[in-house]
Amino acid sequence: MSGRAFSVILLPTSECNVACDYCFEHKEAHRLSPTLLPLLTRRLLDHMEHEGIGDCEIYWQGGEAMIMGPAWFADAGQIMDAAATRRGRRFIHYLQTNLIIYSPAWNEVIKSMFGGSLGTSMDFPNTHRKLFNGSAEAYTRTWTRRLEEARAAGIEVGVIAVLHQDSLDAGPEAFYHYFAEELALDNFQVNTPFPGGPANPDGIHLDQVSLARFLAELFDIWMERGYGLGVKLGPFDALVDHFTGAPARLPCIWKENCSSQFISVDAKGTVAQCDCWVTSYPEKFFGNIFREPDLTTMLRTSPARREFVERPRHLVEHEDCLSCRWLSICHGGCPVRTYSALGTMLAKDPYCEVYKSIFARAEHHARAIVRKQALQSPDWARLTPGNRSLEVGTGS
Amino acid sequence: MNQSDGPLVFIPAAATPPPEGAFVVIVRTREELTRCLSEPAPGLDWLQVEGLLGDTEAWANAAVDGRPVPLDVIMSNPAEEFSLLYRLADVRLSREVRVTMPATPGFMKALRLAASLHLAVRLLPRQPDTATLTELTEAVTFYLHDSAVEAPIEPFHSLLAQMRGTAPPVTLWEILEEDPAAFVHLDGAGQPRQAADFVAQHVRRIVEQGGECATCPWIGMCAGYFKWPDASYSCAGVQRLIGYIESAAEEISQALAGLEGTSRQRTGKNAP
Numbered sequence: 001m002s003g004r005a006f007s008v009i010l011l012p013t014s015e016c017n018v019a020c021d022y023c024f025e026h027k028e029a030h031r032l033s034p035t036l037l038p039l040l041t042r043r044l045l046d047h048m049e050h051e052g053i054g055d056c057e058i059y060w061q062g063g064e065a066m067i068m069g070p071a072w073f074a075d076a077g078q079i080m081d082a083a084a085t086r087r088g089r090r091f092i093h094y095l096q097t098n099l100i101i102y103s104p105a106w107n108e109v110i111k112s113m114f115g116g117s118l119g120t121s122m123d124f125p126n127t128h129r130k131l132f133n134g135s136a137e138a139y140t141r142t143w144t145r146r147l148e149e150a151r152a153a154g155i156e157v158g159v160i161a162v163l164h165q166d167s168l169d170a171g172p173e174a175f176y177h178y179f180a181e182e183l184a185l186d187n188f189q190v191n192t193p194f195p196g197g198p199a200n201p202d203g204i205h206l207d208q209v210s211l212a213r214f215l216a217e218l219f220d221i222w223m224e225r226g227y228g229l230g231v232k233l234g235p236f237d238a239l240v241d242h243f244t245g246a247p248a249r250l251p252c253i254w255k256e257n258c259s260s261q262f263i264s265v266d267a268k269g270t271v272a273q274c275d276c277w278v279t280s281y282p283e284k285f286f287g288n289i290f291r292e293p294d295l296t297t298m299l300r301t302s303p304a305r306r307e308f309v310e311r312p313r314h315l316v317e318h319e320d321c322l323s324c325r326w327l328s329i330c331h332g333g334c335p336v337r338t339y340s341a342l343g344t345m346l347a348k349d350p351y352c353e354v355y356k357s358i359f360a361r362a363e364h365h366a367r368a369i370v371r372k373q374a375l376q377s378p379d380w381a382r383l384t385p386g387n388r389s390l391e392v393g394t395g396s
Numbered sequence: 397m398n399q400s401d402g403p404l405v406f407i408p409a410a411a412t413p414p415p416e417g418a419f420v421v422i423v424r425t426r427e428e429l430t431r432c433l434s435e436p437a438p439g440l441d442w443l444q445v446e447g448l449l450g451d452t453e454a455w456a457n458a459a460v461d462g463r464p465v466p467l468d469v470i471m472s473n474p475a476e477e478f479s480l481l482y483r484l485a486d487v488r489l490s491r492e493v494r495v496t497m498p499a500t501p502g503f504m505k506a507l508r509l510a511a512s513l514h515l516a517v518r519l520l521p522r523q524p525d526t527a528t529l530t531e532l533t534e535a536v537t538f539y540l541h542d543s544a545v546e547a548p549i550e551p552f553h554s555l556l557a558q559m560r561g562t563a564p565p566v567t568l569w570e571i572l573e574e575d576p577a578a579f580v581h582l583d584g585a586g587q588p589r590q591a592a593d594f595v596a597q598h599v600r601r602i603v604e605q606g607g608e609c610a611t612c613p614w615i616g617m618c619a620g621y622f623k624w625p626d627a628s629y630s631c632a633g634v635q636r637l638i639g640y641i642e643s644a645a646e647e648i649s650q651a652l653a654g655l656e657g658t659s660r661q662r663t664g665k666n667a668p
Contacts, residue, residue, distance in 0.1 A: 004461065004489040052461025052490070243543065256485040256513055260459075300456055309452075313479040322478075322505060328512035328544035363543065374655060 007057040007262035008044060009275045012072070014063040014266060018098055018139065021128040022162070022204050024194050024340070025279035027063060032267040037076055040265065040289060041083045047295040048089050056089070061096040061275055070109045077113040094119065096160075099146040100131070100139070107153045117156035120147070124178040127166050147183065158232075159188040164204050168211065172218035180226050180233075189234030189251075190218070192351050194340045198280055203340065212357035219361045227365075236362060242329060243366030244373075253334035253349070259308035263299070265289055271298065273308055276336040284339075311335055311345055319348045326359045403592070404441055405580045420444050420468075426454040433458060433465055442466040442492075449480040459486035466492035468518070475502025481509045488515060499524055504531050507549065508538065516547040520572060521634075523622055529633040533640060540644050552641060558617060559645035567619035569595050574621075595619050602627055614638050 012032040014025060032040075048056055058080070060073070068076075077093060084091050095110065096119040110118060123129060126140045150157055159179065161167075167175055179188045192211070193204035222233045227240070234251065241248035252258050252274070264278040265271050269290035272278035278285070286302040289295060299305055315332035316322040324330070332338075333349020341350045349355065405419045409428035414421075414437045421437075422444045423429045432443050445467055448454045458467065469484060471477050474497040484493050494516040497506050503519070510517050524532055539545055539552045548554075554571040557563035569575035576590040583589050591597070602609045602620045608631050609615050609623060622634045 004459070004486065050460065257482060260486045300453070312485075313482045316482075316505075316509060317479050322508060325542065325544070327508070328514070328546075331512075 004051070004053055005057070005261055006048065006051070006053045006055075007059060009059045009061055009262060009264035009278075011061055011063060011264065011266040011275060011278065012065060012068045012076070014279055015067055016062060016064045016098075017067060017100055017132070018064070019130050019132050021130065022164070022193060024198075024203070024276060025063070026198075028267075030267045031068065032076075034072070034075060034079075036269070036290060037079050038083065040269070041080045043289050043295045044091075045083060045087050045089055047299075049087065050296040054089055055092055056084075057092045057094065059094045059096060064098055064100070065095060066097045066099075066101050066106070070106045073113060074109045077109070096120070098129075099143055099150065099157075102146040102150055104149070104153060107155070110150075110155055116154065117158065118150070119158045119160065121160045121162070122147075123161050123164060123167065124175050125166050125170055128162075128164060144183075156187070157185070159183075159185055160191055161188060162191050162193050162204075163206065163211065163214070164193060165206060168206065168214050172214050172221055175214075176218060176221045176225070180222075180231055186230060187232045189232075190215070192337070192354065194276070194337060208351070208353050211351075212354045215354065215358050216361045219358065219365065223365050236358070239329070239359065239362035240366050240369065243363045244370050250329060253337070254330050254355075256331045257309065257312050258335065259305060259311075271295070273305070274336065276340075281336075281339070307345060308335060314346045315348055318346075321348055324356075326356060329359065330355055403578050403580050405582065406444065407582065414439060422446060424448070426451050426457070429454050430457045433462060436463050436465050440465060442468055444468045444470060446470045447472070449477055449483060452483065455483040455487055459490050461490045464491045466494070468494045468496055471495060471497040471506060474498070474500065474506030478506035478509050481506065481513055481515065484515060485513050488513065492516075494518060496520065498522065499528050499532055499535075501527055501531065503528075504534055504538070507535055508544075511538070511542070511545045511547065511549065514546050517549045518572060519549060519551070520574075521551070521622075523624075523626055523629045524633070526633065529637060532637055536637065536640055536644075555617065555638070555641050556645050556648075559642050560649055565617065567595065567617060568621040569619055572621075598624060 010032075014028040014030060016023070016025070016027050044056060048054070065073075073095075080091050093113050093115075094117075095114045099118075099120045110116060120143075121129070122140070122143055126136050128136065129139045129143075130136050131139045131142065147157060161175075161179065179185050193206065218233075219236050222231065222236055225231075226233060227237075235254075238248045238250050242250060252261065255261055259273060262274065263271055263286070264274045266278045269288045270278050271286040271289050272281070272284060273286075284304045284307070286305045287298040289298075292298045312331050316327075319332065321327055321330070321332050330349075333351060333355060335345040337351060338347050338349050339345045402417050405415045405417070406422055407414060407419055409421050409423045409425075409432060411421075416439070418439055418441050420441050420443070421432050423432055424446050426448065429443065429445060429448060432440070443465055447470075449469060449471060467487065481495065484495070487493050495506070495510045496518040497503055497510075497520070499519055499521045507517060507519065519532075519535065521528075521532060535549070536552055539549045540556075551568055551571040554563060554566065555568075558565055567575065570578060573579045576588060576594045577592045580592075581589045599609075599615070599620045602623045603615070605627065607623070607627070609618075609620055612618065612631065612635065614635070618638070622629055622631050
C-alpha cells in the first residue's frame with residue numbers, strides 16, 4: 001500500500017515514577033481512558049485510510065508507560081489491532097520504558113504485543129536519573145536488576161543513552177565498555193541532550209568541540225570492537241548503512257521533514273509533533289484528536305504544524321544548509337533541539353558542527369568497508385548502480 | 397522515463413478521449429492533478445505537472461498513496477523556486493517523481509536540493525551562455541562526486557553510461573525527451589508541433605552547412621542539440637563539458653579495470 005512511514009508517539013500517561021534531573025516534560029497524573037481508546041484508534045485509522053497508509057508504528061512512551069500496567073496494554077493492543085484488521089491496516093507496537101517497575105507480569109504482553117522487545121534508557125555514568133527520594137546509584141542498581149530480569153525472560157532490550165558532561169569526562173572508552181561489554185548490550189544508541197526547555201530551562205549544555213571529539217572517538221571504538229560482531233550503536237550504525245549504500249533508517253532528527261513522518265498524542269488527546277513538543281510546548285500543539293473529528297484535516301490546516309512543514313524550506317533559504325555537503329542526511333536537524341536552545345525552530349540545529357563531525361567519521365569508515373568488500377569480492381564486476389562506491393554518479 | 401515502444405503523445409488534461417497508445421497528460425491545476433491521480437486513463441505513462449510547485453494542498457493530495465502514477469514536475473525558474481522542492485519530499489515516497497528544470501542561472505540550488513531529496517532530475521541545457529556553462533560544469537562535478545546523488549541527473553547519467561559502454565547509443569534529443577519522433581507535443585489544433593524526422597533533418601542541415609558539427613567527435617550523441625534553435629551557437633564550451641564527462645567515464649573504466657586486476661590477484665580467480 002505505502003512506502004510512507006507513519007508513526008505515532010503515544011503517551012498513555014505523562015505521569016512518571018522517577019525524577020531525572022534533566023527531564024524536559026511537564027508531568028501530569030492524567031491517564032488515557034480505555035473508554036477513549038476506540039475513538040483514538042478510529043481517528044488514527046481514518047487518517048491512515050485518507051493518506052493510503054497501511055502500517056502505523058505506535059511508540060508507547062510516557063511519562064512512564066509501564067505505570068499503566070500490563071493488563072491495560074493487553075486490552076489496548078487487542079482493541080487497536082482488531083479495529084485495524086477490520087479496516088485492512090496494521091499497528092506495530094513498540095514500548096519505551098525506564099524499566100523501573102518491570103516484573104515478570106509484563107512478559108506475556110511484551111511478547112505478544114511488542115514482538116518480545118522493548119527500549120529503555122540509561123546514561124553513563126548515571127548521575128542524573130534518580131528514583132523519587134532516592135539516589136542515582138539506587139536507580140542504576142534497580143535498573144540493572146530489571147534489565148537482567150528482562151533479558152533472562154528472553155526479552156530483547158535496546159538502550160538509549162543521553163550524553164552529559166560526566167559522560168564526556170569519563171571518555172568514550174569507559175562509555176563503550178559499560179554498555180557493550182559490562183552490560184553486554186548489542187543494541188544501544190547515543191542521544192544528544194536538549195539545551196533546555198520550559199520545564200527545565202537550565203538543560204544540559206555541552207561544549208560542541210568536546211562532544212564532537214567524544215562521538216568521533218566512540219565511533220572509532222565501536223568500529224574496531226563492535227561493528228564486526230554485529231553490535232548496533234545508533235545513530236552510527238544507520239549512518240554506516242547509509243554511506244555503504246545499504247537501506248538505512250536515519251533517526252528522526254535528520255529526516256527531510258519530521259512533520260510528515262510522525263505525530264505524538266498524549267493521554268488527553270493533545271496532538272503535537274513529537275513527545276518533546278506534546279509534553280513541553282502548548283504553543284505548538286496541532287489540536288486535539290478527541291475534539292476534532294478529522295486528524296487529516298487537523299494536520300493539513302494546523303498553523304503550528306505549518307511551521308514544521310516549512311522549516312526545511314526556510315533553512316535552505318536563510319541558513320547555509322543548501323551549500324552543506326551533508327544536506328541530504330540532515331536537512332537542518334531537529335526542530336525541538338533548535339527551539340529549546342534558541343526559542344525559534346526557524347534556525348538550524350545548534351548541534352550542526354557535532355553532526356558534521358559524525359557524518360564525516362561515518363563516511364570515512366563506510367568507504368573503508370566498501371573498499372574492503374570490493375577487494376574481497378570476486379563478483380565486484382557485477383556490482384549494480386545501487387552500490388554507491390563503484391558505479392557512476394553515486395559519489396566517489 | 398518513457399517505458400513504451402511507440403511515441404509518447406503529450407496531451408492537456410482536458411483532452412478527451414485520450415489518444416490510443418501511450419501518452420503523458422499535462423496538468424496545470426490542483427483539480428486536474430487530483431483527478432488524473434485518482435482516475436488515470438489506460439495508457440497514461442506519467443503526468444507532467446506545470447506551475448503547481450507552490451501549491452501545498454496539491455502536493456498533500458499527491459502524497460496520498462493510491463495508483464502509482466509517476467510525476468514529472470516542471471520548474472520554470474529553479475533559482476527562485478528551489479526551496480519549494482521540499483513539497484515533493486513526501487510525494488516521492490508514494491510515487492516516482494522527477495524534476496525537470498532549465499539550465500538557467502542559479503539552477504544549481506535546485507539541482508543540489510533535488511539530489512538531496514533523492515529526486516531524479518532532467519536538466520535542460522538548451523544553448524548555455526558562459527556563466528551557465530560554468531554552472532553546468534559544477535553540476536557535472538556534483539553529479540560525479542557528491543555522495544548526496546543517488547537518483548539520475550540527466551543528461552549526465554545517460555551520457556556517462558554511453559561513454560562507458562554500459563548503455564545503448566541514443567542522442568541528447570532522446571535523453572532529454574525532446575526528440576519529436578519519440579515525444580510528440582501537439583499544437584492548439586492537435587497536430588504535432590514538429591515533424592517526426594525533425595532531428596534527422598536538423599542534423600543533415602547543419603552537417604551540410606559544414607560548421608563545427610561536421611568535425612565534432614560527439615555529433616552522434618549530440619545530433620546537433622546545441623545548434624538549435626540558433627545554428628550559429630558556438631559549441632566550444634559545450635565540447636569542453638562533454639569532454640569532462642568523457643574523461644570521467646575513462647577514469648571510472650580504468651579504476652574498475654585496476655580493481656579487477658587486484659581482485660584477481662587476491663582471489664586467484666578470473667573475474668566473471
